[in-house]
Amino acid sequence: MAKKIPEKVVSRLTFYHSIVSEFIEQNKKNITSSQLAQRLNIDDSQVRKDFKLLNEVGRCRVGYCTKDLKENIEKTLGFSNKRNAFIVGAGHLGLALAKYDKFDNYGLNILALFDNDPLKIDMQINEKKIYHIAKLPELACELNVDIAILTVPKPFAQDVADFLIESGIRYIWNFTPCVLNAPEHIKVWNENLMASFLQFACKEID
Amino acid sequence: MAKKIPEKVVSRLTFYHSIVSEFIEQNKKNITSSQLAQRLNIDDSQVRKDFKLLNEVGRCRVGYCTKDLKENIEKTLGFSNKRNAFIVGAGHLGLALAKYDKFDNYGLNILALFDNDPLKIDMQINEKKIYHIAKLPELACELNVDIAILTVPKPFAQDVADFLIESGIRYIWNFTPCVLNAPEHIKVWNENLMASFLQFACKEID
């Protein structure tokens, strides 16, 4: 195993997966590289190159078998390789992420949310409970969670991150507009919506 | 003008901007490539290469002037080049985006939100009003808006997108897990959180 899949390919694979799932729902047995390419606005040879990485073979004049393809993508991206995580900050964004149906299926198990607003404590969202942030160290240890999704307001982001790190969190998926300061052994992944928009804006609008 | 800035560089520039702004708040006059690199966990020569693209020159043993650098990044990324947009779907995610303070500063003007839930109509969020979705065609025309940020639940995504396109929307920033079907002249930009996580997961956690 352990074939390294390039970053961009990973991104496309998730899109292929989504489209293929749709085809399967519509009882379509096959899908061609150009059907996928058209939908994503990319070159069809790109699609075939991607599938070659997965050792997925198609048939001329027919395309790829949707069922096989879907399973292959799921295996490649490791959707069955579950990872546990907490959401920290049960505000609008935190709740939206907790509701996002894809995470559960795709290997990211969100076990609970945390907040410091007394009104929110003990609420349930999508079968996940909201705990007081003070409970996090204990629960992180107990449930063996080392991934946190950070969605608190900007002014508190650094302090909360420090607290998470003290609590044993090793991986922070950062949705706040702060570029966090963290020791080297902590992995921070900044979600960068602004950059995403600017690329959209530059590439597509100018 | 019109120097093309590569995609990855755009992403890093937004991070540099954030960190430099912080330095300026702290009254720091200069910042070095290695300070920036360390914070972002990248190579310091990368930072210098990026700045070379902006024609930003630093001084040996001193670094880059924070004020100049910030202005340069803002000019390069076109923050003053305002674009108007609507948010369609005023749920958790839509409201979180409406509250995200960065957009306004960085050239994306969100003028209003739209929903079909009577309870939400006429509410205000962050000085933006929520309108009934039926009002969208008229307002899009009147306010000259051709960008929509799509945050409705998955089952309605395609139908709503079709409606947006009929209403004159040309650019759709799609936050739903659907890969939308759209005619060629419509630009769709899929925000892909799953891919983002998988990259984080693969690169950093394995």
Added chain:
DNA sequence: ATTTAATGGTGACAATTATCACAATTGAAT
């Protein structure tokens, strides 16, 4: 004035990613 060490600048190279062109295959039409 001289030395030193931190820092920027840059060319060479390596790795990744995308595009193009076209041969090979094969289902379907005749």
Added chain:
DNA sequence: ATTCAATTGTGATAATTGTCACCATTAAAT
């Protein structure tokens, strides 16, 4: 059976992106 056209597979090539090594510069220390 033969032809045709759609489709995959893939090598060549181009474009983008990242890393490394090392020189040049200069503020600070002596």
